[in-house]
Amino acid sequence: MAVLENSLMANPKKRLPQNKPGDFFVDETCIDCDTCRILAPKVFAESGEYSYVQAQPRDLQETRRTLQALLACPTHSIGTEGDQKATLALGDFPLKLDERIFYLGYAAEASFGARSYLLKIAEGYWMIESPRWNLSLVKSLHAWGGLKGIFLSHQDDVADADRYAREFGAKRVIHQLELKAQPDAEEVLQGKGPWPLEKGMEAIFTPGHSAGHCSLWVDKTYLFSGDHLWYSRSRQDLGASKEVCWYDWPTQIESMEKLLNIDFEWVLPGHGRWFYDEKIKMKERLQKLIIWMKKQV
Ligand code: SF4
Incomplete structure (x- = not known):
């Protein structure tokens, strides 16, 4: 299943230090393609070389947009260590x-x-x-x-x-x-x-x-x-x-x-x-x- 593959591939050990503490993170495989920042601009920001989580999603809508970014990310660089279900956004x-x-x-x-x-x-x-x-x-x-x-x-x-x-x-x-x-x-x-x-x-x-x-x-x-x-x-x-x-x-x-x-x-x-x-x-x-x-x- 693509969504499980996504969740597994973002590696918490490679979590970028700029990520704000919390469930969602970007790892160092990010290629700075801008996709996540377009989909969830309140959550993701640009460091110059990478995207990182500037603020964890604060409500259901932001969580949904963050999960869309997780699915859209070309390098599976977005992960979550929480119980958010990426399947929620699969039909989006x-x-x-x-x-x-x-x-x-x-x-x-x-x-x-x-x-x-x-x-x-x-x-x-x-x-x-x-x-x-x-x-x-x-x-x-x-x-x-x-x-x-x-x-x-x-x-x-x-x-x-x-x-x-x-x-x-x-x-x-x-x-x-x-x-x-x-x-x-x-x-x-x-x-x-x-x-x-x-x-x-x-x-x-x-x-x-x-x-x-x-x-x-x-x-x-x-x-x-x-x-x-x-x-x-x-x-x-x-x-x-x-x-x-x-x-x-x-x-x-x-x-x-x-x-x-x-x-x-x-x-x-x-x-x-x-x-x-x-x-x-x-x-x-x-x-x-x-x-x-x-x-x-
Ligand atoms: S979508 Fe993925 S590769 Fe693109 S900027 Fe965001 S984390 Fe990086």
């Missing part, structure tokens, strides 16, 4: 972010804890990026009616997409230049797009972070931005990073400029934080980001 994923968007949790270490999502469309559900394989999640997805497709922005965050595709008979969509991560993907995007995938749903070519990186734009509202664009806590605004730009920074800037031509109010990234703002303000933020990016060249 997919976790609702918006009427049509859900966070899937169960992050994969191979994807450095990348976020993955479920998108509701009229005909069913699409998975965006992939979580690690988890039977509780599989059961929930079956109960919700399964998956129609799996959109993969690029090669880094594919996790167990192949297993989910097989389980649900879902097609994986990825660009040809990213294909080495999923060589048997069912739908391969060629060239520079854009590519219509469903009604109101379009893949957009956003190379830069990687050579064939694509983003998914849905109903002029949602932008699943992979590792191209995210909300940055350090900038307190939209962000991108030259340090993790593996292909070409000027190309990433060009791809960012392309996004000025489309409207969206949600940024749903692979790494960094998801973020909502009005369309007009999102555009202003994007313009500011592009000016900042050009200064990093």
Whole structure:
């Protein structure tokens, strides 16, 4: 059972000294992926290198969010020595972010804890990026009616997409230049797009972070931005990073400029934080980001 495995794997002997005394703790295997701090910001904080428990959960709601973080943690670095039952939170994923968007949790270490999502469309559900394989999640997805497709922005965050595709008979969509991560993907995007995938749903070519990186734009509202664009806590605004730009920074800037031509109010990234703002303000933020990016060249 995944939950027992989680509880066992966080090692109390490796408990970080910064943890506040109490049942929940983070051990030294933490890779600082930010997942727990997003899910339970009152409980987890950042030390610079790790997350740690800054305050033990004070009520049922905080305990529930902490257990969600325990399940979502990609490295099983969160543990509890109390009698809290992680099974309480097993059915919480997919976790609702918006009427049509859900966070899937169960992050994969191979994807450095990348976020993955479920998108509701009229005909069913699409998975965006992939979580690690988890039977509780599989059961929930079956109960919700399964998956129609799996959109993969690029090669880094594919996790167990192949297993989910097989389980649900879902097609994986990825660009040809990213294909080495999923060589048997069912739908391969060629060239520079854009590519219509469903009604109101379009893949957009956003190379830069990687050579064939694509983003998914849905109903002029949602932008699943992979590792191209995210909300940055350090900038307190939209962000991108030259340090993790593996292909070409000027190309990433060009791809960012392309996004000025489309409207969206949600940024749903692979790494960094998801973020909502009005369309007009999102555009202003994007313009500011592009000016900042050009200064990093
Ligand atoms: S979710 Fe796990 S790996 Fe990520 S920051 Fe929290 S403890 Fe560390």
